Amino acid sequence: MRKHANRRLGFTFATLIFISAALLGQTFEVASVKPNPSGSGHAGIDVDGNMIRMTNVTLEAAIVWAYEVSAPQLSGPAWLESERYDIVAKTASGAPEPAMMRALLIERFKLAVHGGTKEFPIYVLVVAKNGPKLKKADPGGDDMSSKRGHVTARSVSMARLADFLARPRTGLGRPVVDKTGLDGVFDFTLDWTPDSDAQTSEAPLSIFVALQEQLGLKLETQKGPVEVLIVDHVEKIPVEN
Numbered sequence: 560m561r562k563h564a565n566r567r568l569g570f571t572f573a574t575l576i577f578i579s580a581a582l583l584g585q586t587f588e589v590a591s592v593k594p595n596p597s598g599s600g601h602a603g604i605d606v607d608g609n610m611i612r613m614t615n616v617t618l619e620a621a622i623v624w625a626y627e628v629s630a631p632q633l634s635g636p637a638w639l640e641s642e643r644y645d646i647v648a649k650t651a652s653g654a655p656e657p658a659m660m661r662a663l664l665i666e667r668f669k670l671a672v673h674g675g676t677k678e679f680p681i682y683v684l685v686v687a688k689n690g691p692k693l694k695k696a697d698p699g700g701d702d703m704s705s706k707r708g709h710v711t712a713r714s715v716s717m718a719r720l721a722d723f724l725a726r727p728r729t730g731l732g733r734p735v736v737d738k739t740g741l742d743g744v745f746d747f748t749l750d751w752t753p754d755s756d757a758q759t760s761e762a763p764l765s766i767f768v769a770l771q772e773q774l775g776l777k778l779e780t781q782k783g784p785v786e787v788l789i790v791d792h793v794e795k796i797p798v799e800n
Contacts, residue, residue: 585658590648592667592797602643611655613646618668618793621646625660626672628788629725629732631679635790642795667797672790679785681734682778684721684770686741692775693745701744708753714744724778729766730754731778734785739776749773 595615602615604624613621619639623630633639648655648663664670700714703723710723721737723729730753751769770776 585656586662586666587648587655587659588651590663590667591646591800592663593645593800594796595643595645597643606655609650609652609654611646611648611660613644615643615645617641617643618664621660621664622670622788622790623727625657625664626788627657627726629727631732632786633788633790635793638795639790639793644797669792669794669798670790671792672788675787675789676784677787678782679733680780681736681783681785682724682731683736683738683781683783684717684724684776685779686739687771687775687777690775691739691741692773693741693747696744696746698744708751708756710749712745712747712749714746716744717741724766731766734783735778736783747774 597615599615602617602620603613604616604620605612605614613624617640619630619633619635621644622628622633622639646663648659650656650659696714698714701716701719702713703715703719704711705723705728707728712720717737717739721735724731725733725735749766749769750764750773751766752763754765756763764772767778770778
């Protein structure tokens, strides 16, 4: 298990853990959690409408999704990276939310966590050499929608963009801190090739290159304080469905 964090959160883990406890009422309508002893190397997480399917995933991957962190942020028993599970859950309406998955993991695996802080490599978001390529917007919108390899933003700050880039879906695996010095909010779109698609893409475009070419921004490596998520207790065999 990689022991420490690689992401700066918009709020502390202590707050997140408190919210997790408070939101236990926000649960899935139906959920199935089963160990997967197949030994298959294929694993995936798919959200489709009001359903989420985690197939042959490690518990580490499920916790990462539920707490919206990267795997290096997680400290816990080594088997979190080896034991695999199938998790299928459905909401009464609307898309599955991370808070619902947190509640499910607490219920079925008796998961208990707490937060801490360590200093580790991070990315800082800065303006590229030739300047930003961003459209200034009026405040008040703050809308960001994303899908695989794409994000559309309306009236979004650079701090919000940095927070998005730090999320697991981008594959950066580190916290991202805004040091662009750009105040206000902006409209923009960003398209890149996810790492898992790079080998099959005719013209793969990494998120690093996409940021420079499309937004006039770049990511630089530094060291800084990073929040970590520490597993205090978790059970290998989930509560029966």
